[in-house]
Amino acid sequence: MRTWYEGAIRGFGMLVLLSGVGLAGATAARAASLDPAMLPKIQAATFEVVQAKPTGDTLSYERPLPLELLPYQERTDKYYSIGTAFAIGHNRYVTAGHVLLAGEASLWGPPELRDAAGRVYPIGKIEKFSLGKDFVVFTLAQPPAGDAALEVDASPALNQVVYAVGNALGTGVVIRDGLYTSDTPEQENGAWKWMRFSAAASPGNSGGPLLDKDGKLIGVVLMKSANENLNYALPIHEVLDAPSGNAEMESRIAYQLDLFDTVENSQLKARFALPVGLGDFYREFQSRIDANSDAQLKALLARESANLFPSGAGSARLLHQQTQLDGFPTLIVRGSDGEWRRAGGQAQRFALDGNGYVATGAVANNGLVRLRRPDGVAAATFYGDAKSRMDLLARTGMFQRAVAGEKVKITSLGKPVRESTHLDRWRRPWHVAVWPLPYANALVMAYSLPVPDGSVMLVRFTPPAHEHDTMLDLAEISSFVHVTYQGTLAQWKDFLGNPALQPATLKGIRIDFDYDHRFSYTSPRVAFSYPSTLQAVKPDNLLWLGFRFFLDGGKPVWDVGDVNVWKDTASDDHNNVNVQRYVAPPPGLDDDLSGRWRKLAEREYPYNGVARYENDLMKINAVVAPAAAGSQPSTVLYTAFYGTAGTQPQADMKGKLDLLTKDMRVTEH
Incomplete structure (x- = not known):
């Protein structure tokens, strides 16, 4: 399991990226000390970043979803609001890198900009990008009329009043005031300094402009501390001075398996040529992230090879213990004392018709499932149809969708969108299947091992952009399942x-x-x-x-x-x-x-x-x-x-x- 853009800010401790999904709107509130004459220009240059809601649903439910209970705006809006962007010149726009990356492999529509009048503009080409500094500069395929852009002050003074402008909590663009308090070196090597300010910032503010008292652009709002009202912005000169022509992917990335405490830390350093269209950008970005995950897992396993079960002194006791007969699978993991032992156990059990049952448990990020085939389900159907197996799990009510405070049971995930077979180290054949959850912009991934009475499963929920990484994890972890x-x-x-x-x-x-x-x-x-x-x-x-x-x-x-x-x-x-x-x-x-x-x-x-x-x-x-x-x-x-x-x-x-x-x-x- 790896993190990537979070690696760029890991050293700051409890930080929160200010993107998020919420209600969309098109209003602008003004801070008392900002000249009201500036508001139309600021509003014209500031946009919500939105993604289109899925138009179809492959899921089945026990009853119709009570969508009528949702607030009108949320119910009728065709888009999710995920962040903020702003104009810095003719057809040149800026937002946070992590806001753009929300669209990577997304089950929702690609990120687009929406103005105060509700018009939506598709992104054209990506011109600048920095993973470490968390910004992106891009064009629109068909920009709005006019040249609304924010004026820039690249050398702002400390201790002045500043204004955070953004799509706070997805409720439309708002303006909130505070002070520009300090500059803080980024933690990895001090290559640049973050601006710290006290103006309120909420999820949805990511990528919005930080303005000075005269309404001039001084930074890009990116994140906040979870335990104090001091937030972070990237100085705008870091965006303007960055070279064009390359997407810079530089970040410290940690990789860890749910088998032991060891973490593989590495420095991702990659780049690719710009400008490119949004689809090409995502493909180039994802290929480098996936290659880095491959290399990190390989390095982690090589480093641990001498003590990786069943090797090493910590494996001896488990290798020589009396054989255990268990109706529920467990995962072999290494404790802090260096000893390998079986972890996990049955937490819940749900009865099915025909003497079938579903037993569930978990170890770290991994769901463990034992599914006994009901007597009335033919073996050929059960082993040959991933949908029928997952439908049996769904009967237990383990998949639910929350709508307006009500939970509605999902009765079927439909057919998987991808299927394959994985042979683990011991040449046990796992059936691999992936199901989309469009409403949650997530995937359900299941590794299913056939056994005489049914199936043993490893299950995870994962963001679509982490599919390759999750596959790496589960493929490796499958060799450590005791069944x-x-x-x-x-x-x-x-x-x-x-x-x-x-x-x-x-x-x-x-x-x-x-x-x-x-x-x-x-x-x-x-x-x-x-x-x-x-x-x-x-x-x-x-x-x-x-x-x-x-x-x-x-x-x-x-x-x-x-x-x-x-x-x-x-x-x-x-x-x-x-x-x-x-x-x-x-x-x-x-x-x-x-x-x-x-x-x-x-x-x-x-x-x-x-x-x-x-x-x-x-x-x-x-x-x-x-x-x-x-x-x-x-x-x-x-x-x-x-x-x-x-x-x-x-x-x-x-x-x-x-x-x-x-x-x-x-x-x-």
């Missing part, structure tokens, strides 16, 4: 019948079941089977494959560490067959890990093949070693487990265990 593959045998049958849904590791595993007769599992590591006399083999058996990360011959792999078969979905772990993998921990790890391994290696309780009664369950475990371990102690052991509700004779339990271990073979060493 258990679970489903009934009937669901597994559908899943195994479609190789495109399966991770590469699963394609080397053979799972066979013959209802009422036998279940078998064969992988390059272990093979076992059992008859229905051990545990009934039926369509509603619940099979869990506990995939996990571990080292194999010193190389990281993602593979099965636990095979668990419940008698049925309602057994609550009472009746189940389990085969689990354990590996010898390296020296120095927790006593519980080394102690467990010692018990396994020496076949101590509870791994001694003797039945025990615990918490209303009969349980029995045995250890199975590799078939060709030789004289060296094995570093890999498996356990075979059988459990059933109620009390059972020792002989019966041992007989069940023998059925499980009879044909069990460990083929790794």
